[in-house]
Amino acid sequence: MRIGRVEKTVDYIILSVFALFALLPLVGVLFSSVIPAADNTGGFQLPRTVRLQNYTDAWTEGHFSSYMASSVLVAVAVVVLTFVLATLAGFAFARMTFPGSGVLFFVLLVGLMLPEEAFIIPLYFNLRTAGLTDTYWALILPQTAQSLGFAAFWMRNHFRAFPGEIIEAARLDGATDRRLLWRVLVPASWPSIATMAVLVGMWTWNEFLIPLVMITQDQLRTAPLGLAFFQGQHMTNYSLLSAAGVLIALPIVILYLVLQRRLISGIAGGVGTR
Amino acid sequence: MAQTLIATATDAPRTRARRRWQPAAYLYVAPSVLVLAAFIVVPLLQTFQYSFYDWNGIGASTWAGLKNYAAVFTDVHLRDAFLHVSVLLLFYAAIPVILGLGLTIVLSHANRLRGVGFFRTVLFLPQVIASVVVGTIWVSIYAPHGLLNQALGMVGLGDLSRAWLGDYTFALIAIGFIGTWVNTGLCLVLFLGGVQNIEPSVFEAARIDGAGPLREFFGVTLPALRGQLAIALTLTVTATLKSFDIVYITTQGGPGTSTTVPAFEAFNRAFNTGQVGSAAAVAIALTVLIMVISWLITRLQPKETA
Numbered sequence: 001m002r003i004g005r006v007e008k009t010v011d012y013i014i015l016s017v018f019a020l021f022a023l024l025p026l027v028g029v030l031f032s033s034v035i036p037a038a039d040n041t042g043g044f045q046l047p048r049t050v051r052l053q054n055y056t057d058a059w060t061e062g063h064f065s066s067y068m069a070s071s072v073l074v075a076v077a078v079v080v081l082t083f084v085l086a087t088l089a090g091f092a093f094a095r096m097t098f099p100g101s102g103v104l105f106f107v108l109l110v111g112l113m114l115p116e117e118a119f120i121i122p123l124y125f126n127l128r129t130a131g132l133t134d135t136y137w138a139l140i141l142p143q144t145a146q147s148l149g150f151a152a153f154w155m156r157n158h159f160r161a162f163p164g165e166i167i168e169a170a171r172l173d174g175a176t177d178r179r180l181l182w183r184v185l186v187p188a189s190w191p192s193i194a195t196m197a198v199l200v201g202m203w204t205w206n207e208f209l210i211p212l213v214m215i216t217q218d219q220l221r222t223a224p225l226g227l228a229f230f231q232g233q234h235m236t237n238y239s240l241l242s243a244a245g246v247l248i249a250l251p252i253v254i255l256y257l258v259l260q261r262r263l264i265s266g267i268a269g270g271v272g273t274r
Numbered sequence: 275m276a277q278t279l280i281a282t283a284t285d286a287p288r289t290r291a292r293r294r295w296q297p298a299a300y301l302y303v304a305p306s307v308l309v310l311a312a313f314i315v316v317p318l319l320q321t322f323q324y325s326f327y328d329w330n331g332i333g334a335s336t337w338a339g340l341k342n343y344a345a346v347f348t349d350v351h352l353r354d355a356f357l358h359v360s361v362l363l364l365f366y367a368a369i370p371v372i373l374g375l376g377l378t379i380v381l382s383h384a385n386r387l388r389g390v391g392f393f394r395t396v397l398f399l400p401q402v403i404a405s406v407v408v409g410t411i412w413v414s415i416y417a418p419h420g421l422l423n424q425a426l427g428m429v430g431l432g433d434l435s436r437a438w439l440g441d442y443t444f445a446l447i448a449i450g451f452i453g454t455w456v457n458t459g460l461c462l463v464l465f466l467g468g469v470q471n472i473e474p475s476v477f478e479a480a481r482i483d484g485a486g487p488l489r490e491f492f493g494v495t496l497p498a499l500r501g502q503l504a505i506a507l508t509l510t511v512t513a514t515l516k517s518f519d520i521v522y523i524t525t526q527g528g529p530g531t532s533t534t535v536p537a538f539e540a541f542n543r544a545f546n547t548g549q550v551g552s553a554a555a556v557a558i559a560l561t562v563l564i565m566v567i568s569w570l571i572t573r574l575q576p577k578e579t580a
Contacts, residue, residue: 011383018458022455108306117516119314121317122321124545145310148310209519252402256399263402268463
């Protein structure tokens with residue numbers, strides 16, 4: 001079916017208007033991040049001079065070198081832990097038979113729908129008693145738990161859809177479950193695992209409430225927490241705030257641009273929440 | 275979503291149903307189950323327990339019965355918080371979904387246009403940006419010299435300009451509009467993706483039968499989009515009810531208490547004002563609300579996928 005010229009034009013106009021609506025605030029913050037602080041009123045303005053030093057200021061004076069390092073450490077730890085645990089669990093749920101598997105799988109999925117408020121209050125008091133608040137563990141372990149529901153579901157679906165002949169062939173060669181999982185299934189599943197890892201990494205990177213509750217020391221703050229803190233201190237230093245915002249958003253935006261189709265279908269597929 | 279998950283969770287593995295059960299499976303599942311139990315399930319049960327006590331977070335706690343739950347309905351501040359979040363639902367969920375569907379009427383063949391991939395990328399972009407960053411961006415847009423007041427001045431409506439987030443009447447709407455910005459692209463991308471799955475021959479047939487764009491939408495497009503509609507509603511409605519970050523960054527519930535939401539009240543009561551029991555009751559009420567609404571939405575889903 002052909003699309004008429006009028007319809008085509010109307011389509012492009014509508015799409016452009018909404019694309020502009022989505023982009024304008026983002027372009028604004030990008031401009032704002034290179035305008036010298038003295039000239040920055042917070043409004044939308046084209047930069048007359050480009051001052052990249054705002055970024056180094058945010059990096060050093062704004063402590064974002066430390067905040068970003070914390071964020072990287074926490075995100076990597078959560079992704080690695082989630083990957084190992086979810087791969088094991090996903091394999092069992094997809095390929096093994098055992099009593100209680102339905103109930104246990106349901107327990108795993110509970111984390112998918114709960115708001116964080118449902119568990120964070122006692123979690124804070126528990127971790128404080130255990131001496132774990134104000135450590136990276138207070139960020140890594142709860143966020144791993146939060147990611148497991150989605151990740152185990154994702155891996156299980158993937159392992160279930162895996163061609164049965166390959167698995168049978170490996171079994172005939174005498175492969176144990178452990179060998180089958182790590183030497184056959186996982187190496188063949190990298191695209192799917194990568195998507196899962198990027199989604200979990202993105203949710204962890206962007207997380208705000210858990211660091212807000214668990215962390216008080218400056219050197220342990222993650223980037224979003226650092227930005228919120230910085231905003232509270234320097235409400236009107238729009239240049240530095242914008243530069244910091246761009247620093248936080250950029251790694252995720254780059255990953256998104258590289259993997260966009262997979263990420264969109266991961267989020268929009270209906271299980272993409274944490 | 276919830277029902278899809280539950281349904282798939284309980285059906286027996288088809289491929290190897292005959293096999294004897296394997297005790298080793300528990301070793302594979304145990305690490306995940308333990309982590310989940312320690313950091314989510316047990317705390318969830320404790321939240322339930324806390325909600326029946328009065329506790330300031332430090333001293334001894336006293337039994338409060340259902341008082342904290344009654345307060346959800348009688349305490350003006352809590353009632354307002356739930357009222358505010360229902361206003362936000364309009365902006366975070368209703369407007370993006372309706373706008374997305376409305377535009378889909380016009381754009382129902384747009385996925386065959388050149389460059390539609392570029393538009394999809396851009397429209398979806400707000401979804402991947404950290405909410406704290408989104409919050410700071412909009413704080414500057416709503417600032418006295420920010421983009422919104424600039425734009426009003428440019429079209430001769432400068433009299434309307436104000437500090438939007440400091441305004442009792444407009445702060446909540448201003449926060450709502452941030453949600454509209456974040457979620458409109460999501461809905462549009464979802465619906466355009468759904469339309470893509472409809473066989474072109476169905477549209478042909480509708481055209482040959484003389485159906486106009488509206489008839490085509492209600493007869494062909496909308497029924498085919500039920501699955502996407504359920505997903506869009508689940509994602510946007512739960513995101514609204516969970517909303518905390520944006521409120522914390524933009525207004526901290528102010529001015530006064532004009533922009534408080536349940537998630538913010540739960541946080542604030544637990545960690546700032548020493549009303550842990552009340553915070554727990556708010557958290558449980560919110561959780562139940564989210565579960566019930568997600569369940570209602572999944573009933574929209576077509577039977578084959580539910």
